[in-house]
Amino acid sequence: MRILVTGGAGFIGSHVVDALVEAGHDVAVVDNLASGRRANVHPAARLHMLDIRDTGLDAIVTRERPEVIVHHAAQVDVRKSTAEPIHDAEINLLGTLHLLQCALRHGVRKVVYASTAAVYGEPEYLPVDEEHPIRPLCEYGVSKHTVEHYLHMYAVNYGLDYTALRYPNVYGPRQDPHGEAGVVAIFAGKMLRGETCVINGDGNQGRDFLYVADVARANAMVVGEAGPRAVVNLGTGVATTINHLFEHLAAATGYARPAVYGPAKVGETYRIYHAVQRAADTLGWRPEVTLDDGLANTVRYFAEHGAAARP
């Protein structure tokens, strides 16, 4: 099958490309390399270096003739979305709308969308299922959720198939250890460099940490007929506290320094983990990689590929 992956040079998108290529699909990537890297892109995939807002997107979709678009390109930084909400909306909302318009014009069958737990805000109940109220606490959550409405509407009005996968905290190789987000990559990088790790808040906040290969596998499952026209949570179904994560990573890296505690960050959910029954029922998907194995793989990757501080 011909598949176009946006954001396929990024952390999660590049693992999705790997899984799709390994499953025998013909894969093209659109990525402006804002945070992605050319080296992340599987050699069998064609990389088009382009912004999803660029008018040249239409020509690429014309040329590539994808049956399915897997949409991962996004402004992914929660804090940046709050500092620059218009920039966030330009990429996550208008950029996505531009992509969906191209998909309609060129008869794309299905769009697979990378949504997020950030749509839920602070949960009213746990685990959070797909029927939970939508109350995002950051602009990123608003922009990512709004696209889910477009997808539903385009399916009803124009027959464009879709599945929106709501990811929890995803971690694994190739995550940016220098960014403001991605606590596993940040701590692993700092520990390997022997730097101080700062925990924002008391460290008892809990998140659902899902290994990236499990996310890629879910994407590969829904590009075909499988996958409802609906949102589907992915996750492990359990919360891991930041303190627990710190201890795990310290053990895996041999880091002996204590954590330093800083102020809690505005706009961050305190405790969340996903119910994943719908993914099990509709896709037969369940998480397969344990936290121990996933963290070990991630630490090994950063140790081998260098987690050196940026100059």
Ligand SMILES: NC(=O)c1ccc[n+]([C@@H]2O[C@H](COP(=O)([O-])OP(=O)(O)OC[C@H]3O[C@@H](n4cnc5c(N)ncnc54)[C@H](O)[C@@H]3O)[C@@H](O)[C@H]2O)c1
């Ligand atoms: N990492 C997580 O824990 C997580 C959780 C929930 C949802 N998501 C979603 O998963 C997707 C991938 O996130 P990630 O963590 O891999 O981030 P990432 O920054 O590694 O990947 C995003 C990719 O999109 C590209 N990109 C950004 N703006 C673009 C634009 N205007 N045009 C073309 N390409 C552009 C970047 O260069 C990068 O390669 C995003 O849609 C994100 O919202 C991620």
